[in-house]
Amino acid sequence: MRLALRFAGRELRSGVAGFRIFLACLALGVAAIAAAGSTAEAFRQGLASQAREILGGDLVFSIDQRRFTEAERAVFGALGPSAYSVRANAMAETPSGARRLVDVRGVAQTYPLVGVVQLEGADSLAQALAPSGGVPGAAVEQALLDRLNLSLGDTFTVGGATLRVGAVLISEPDRIGRGFALGPRVLTDVTTVEAAGLLGTGGLFGEAVRVVLPTEADPKAVIEEVRETFPDAVFEARDRSEAAAGAGRLIDQLEYFLGFIGLASLVAGGLGVGGAVSAYLEGRKASIATLKALGAEGVLIRNIYLIQIAVLALIGVAIGLAIGAVTPLIIGALAAEQLPVPALFAVYPEPLIRAGAFGLMAATAFSLWPLARARTTPPSSLFRKEMSGAPTLGLETALAGTAALGLAGLAILTAPSRWAAAGLIGGAAGAFLALSLLGLAAAWGSGKVRGLARGAVRLGLANLAGPRSAARTATPAIGLGVALLSAIVLIQSSLLAQVSVVAPRTAPSLVFTEIPGDRVAAFDTLIDQALNNPQTDRYSRLPLLTGRITRLKGQPVDIEAIDRGERWAFDEDLTLSALDSAPDNSKVTAGTWWTPDYVGPPLVAFEQDAAKGAGLKVGDTITLQVLGREIEAEIAVLREVDWGGFGANFGVILNSGTIAGASPRHVAIAMASREEEAAITQALAADFAGVNVISIRDQLEQAATLFDRLALAIRGAAAVAGLAGVLVLVGAIAAGARFRAREAATLKVLGGTRGQIVTAYLVEYGLVGVIAGLAGATLGAAGAWPVVTQVFNATWSVDWPVILGILGGTTGLGVIGGALAAFAALSRRPAAVLREAG
Amino acid sequence: MTTNPPLALEALTLSLPSVAGPVNILRGVDLTVAAGETVAVIGPSGSGKSSLISVAAGLETPTSGTVRLFGQDLGALDEDGRARLRRGRVGLVFQSFHLLPNMTARENVAAPLELAGRADAMAEAEAWLDKVGLGARHTHYPHQLSGGEQQRVALARALTVRPELLFADEPTGNLDAANGAMVADLMFDLLAEAGAALVLVTHDEALAARADRIVRMADGLIVPARTEVST
DSSP: OHHHHHHHHHHHTTOSGGGHHHHHHHHHHHHHHHHHHHHHHHHHHHHHHTHHHHHTSSEEEEEESSOOOHHHHHHHHHHSOEEEEEEEEEEEEOTTOOEEEEEEEEEOTTOOSSSOOEEESOSSHHHHHSOBTTBOEEEEEHHHHHHHTOOTTOEEEETTEEEEEEEEEEEOTTHHHHOOOSSOEEEEEHHHHHHTTOSSTTSOEEEEEEEOOOTTOOHHHHHHHHHHHSTTOOOEEEEGGGTTHHHHHHHHHHHHHHHHHHHHHHHHHHHHHHHHHHHHHHHTHHHHHHHHHTTOOHHHHHHHHHHHHHHHHHHHHHHHHHHHHHHHHHHHHHHGGGOSSOOOOOOOHHHHHHHHHHHHHHHHHHHHHHHHHHHTOOGGGGTOTTOOOOOOSSHHHHHHHHHHHHHHHHHHHTSSSHHHHHHHHHHHHHHHHHHHHHHHHHHHHHHHHGGGOOHHHHHHHHHHHSTTOGGGTHHHHHHHHHHHHHHHHHHHHHHHHIIIIIHHHHSOSEEEEEEOGGGHHHHHHHHHHHHTSOOTTTEEEEEOEEEEEEEETTEEOOGGGSOGGGGGGTSSOEEEEEESSOOTTOOEEEEOOOOTTOOSSOEEEEEHHHHHHTTOOTTOEEEEEETTEEEEEEEEEEEOOOTTSSSOOOSEEEEGGGGTTOOOOEEEEEOOOHHHHHHHHHHHHHHOTTOEEEEHHHHHHHHHHHHHHHHHHHHHHHHHHHHHHHHHHHHHHHHTHHHHHHHHHHHHHTTOOHHHHHHHHHHHHHHHHHHHHHHHHHHHHHHHHHIIIIISOOOOOOOHHHHHHHHHHHHHHHHHHHHHHHHHHHSSOHHHHHHHHO | OOOOOSEEEEEEEEEEOOTTSOEEEEEEEEEEEOTTOEEEEEOOTTSSHHHHHHHHTTSSOOSEEEEEETTEEGGGSOHHHHHHHHTTTEEEEOTTOOOOTTSOHHHHHHHHHHHTTOTTHHHHHHHHHHHTTOGGGTTOOGGGSOHHHHHHHHHHHHHTTOOSEEEEESTTTTSOHHHHHHHHHHHHHHHHHHTOEEEEEOSOHHHHTTSSEEEEEETTEEEOOSOOOOO
């Protein structure tokens, strides 16, 4: 080994100029993975460092549709300092009649326990909420002020209360932990919200208490104790570790997605790595044969070049890690103020170690195969230049195969969802294989059709078919980048179209909540007039109940036995409804819907996927806790629910006889134009001021804006994979440069003009670009379609301008590659080239 | 007890595949080289001269026949075994020099000694470079040397191990007349000093005439010699 080290050191003395592509391909992929991991860790650490502020304390207990009992308050109060808050949705209305749904939050004077509420127009929250002229104050988000044309000091009503704009609400410390809001936020005193009548039975409201524990207390143990004190209570409890669980999951998913792009870049760039090693070893063939002639054994040859590859791989990985470690620091320096989530930008070892492991495994997987061939270079190649080594199943191929499996295994093990990751890895591997085969097929096909062409075109086709054809390496590398980019573009365009085009067409544009059960007829009349007698495909009203499934087939719910994706129906309260008969578009998949005159034991229509997840079928019974009592109902129907469509989109629907005598609130949905929306909102002010009007159009527009903002960033990240393909193309050009120069010199001697030679290269590389682009886009579409239609249940939509742009770009890339190859080939005088070759 | 000759070839054939069918390069060659004997192999291009050296030195496996180096049948050895056999006993000089481009002249000459595990490889290499007149070029890389200088380095590399047998394939083929003559003189002088046997492939009849024996090849066979020179 010392001899191998000595000989390897002498080889490396000549520098790494021939390995620029090797280093660039490796560094790019490692940098992408490291940057994604480091940035995600920065966000995780930021969330963790501010967990107390985000949660608003050490613990939070929250409950929906009721207030905490005195017994519960006593227990919470004994834990430590606490701050209560209530929350409801209601319509805010100005004296001029403008109305808007708002998220109202009433807080106690002890709020916030941790952190600071950021305001404009007041020095403190107490000042902002203090009454003025008998009118309580409120801190209001700028979005509401803009929408209702309000200013500081103006008054507006919410429910039965009049409020004064005491300050502009910039942010609350626990905003991230509270999740999504249906409207702009209004922060006021808890007694004001109580006085507004928003916390009554039937309305959607909630209460929460945040607690600060003594330093030595264990939050999880405290939660356990509280649960034991109230075993039947259904309140939710979270500690600091779950302060922003949703944000944490999003960070995990984003990290994996961006890391996957980096991994795809590494795989695509792996061809550049392998190509660079092949070219290097090809150039060393004479040296290898000479060493063998001098008495070197195969193992020594292997070790000499393995050491060199290892050193260069370490350099490439180190460069990538350095870039990846620095990238989040740059992001932090440039954009820290604009980030919606707190972040602690620093150098974190764990994501760098992971990225380094990926890089080394990729280098091993793609470098050792050409080494296996080089090791078997026969010494007789000193006499016969055309002879090359044949790959054998030795240590090199075993290590390469192990590294490839390790790469896939590590990618799956580090994923938030292993099955999804396995699918992604398998899909990418399959795409890579398909593209590699396509490259070979393109080379073969060119050889078959070249006889049909003449002149420079024929020469280009012959080059494409030849042993040094770029089709074999550049096609799969570029194609993989194009496939990834195309898949992302197609998924994004479909989802964006779903949100901005399809949903507005098919989903309700307005949702009305808190409709009093005893005034539904009058409400229907008002809507009829506003929408000019709408059919059921434009307006639908149903009772809205809240309940909880406590038993299945007579047994208590065992949540662990239910499929993870369907636990939503069984692990917490859910909204349900009751109908006389089957709604329009009921999509029954099993059983028979009850008739309007049905009288008998309670029946229920259940969403089919949730039923399947819990092992339920028609005829089984479920026990519901609803309207203050337990109801055992038999499953009469299983149905498919179109969650985004217009209709009775409830997972659980009882027969209306089950709730006879009750007068629950109702919810209604309507399809309305923007003008009709404004008119309805105004019309409801007089007689139905308590009815909340949720504009789905507004939500969809916000979602579309968010998508658009993310689109550029995500496409930019995906373009990294495309960049790897560019590097491979450049590597392929560089590897064949000497051969191309000899070829060009020979052609000139035979009478070829520069134009003809350039044309040949443009044909060859242009075709590589076209083939890679078309194949990549097709594979990208094949990968995107099931994600759009099966995972997101959205409508397939193609952003043709962008896809055509990608195809045009890939073709252009090939043409530029051809021009570069031609430039390199023609840059030297023929005599010098031919002298060298002789 | 009979000492094995350095080289013995029996009924040697070599066929290589090609698109147009197998090409018979050697068609039954018999040749024995005694210890210390110098043999020149001459013949037209394509007669199989270089292939003869390639097979005789164990760089290539014959299609049939036997190659014995120092009495050892090369057919019984794998590639690594043949490499080990060459170490320290066989020297090779090529028309294209085949110096290791990333090693200095000293390191090139030292390479076979290092492969043989010699601790004094560098010192010995320096001594041999001095012998061939390149004492001032120890640290120069091949691309910094002229053709004649490169071949002298190659000669030093081949002889530094004090081989029992030297193969030289057109050693002056890529050199001008002056350099060629210098290299030829050096080769025979150092060879005589080392007492090694020589198998020399050359087009140069004058160079061939300096050998103890001339062997003519044509069309893959050794043809009856027109003249032989005895020592």
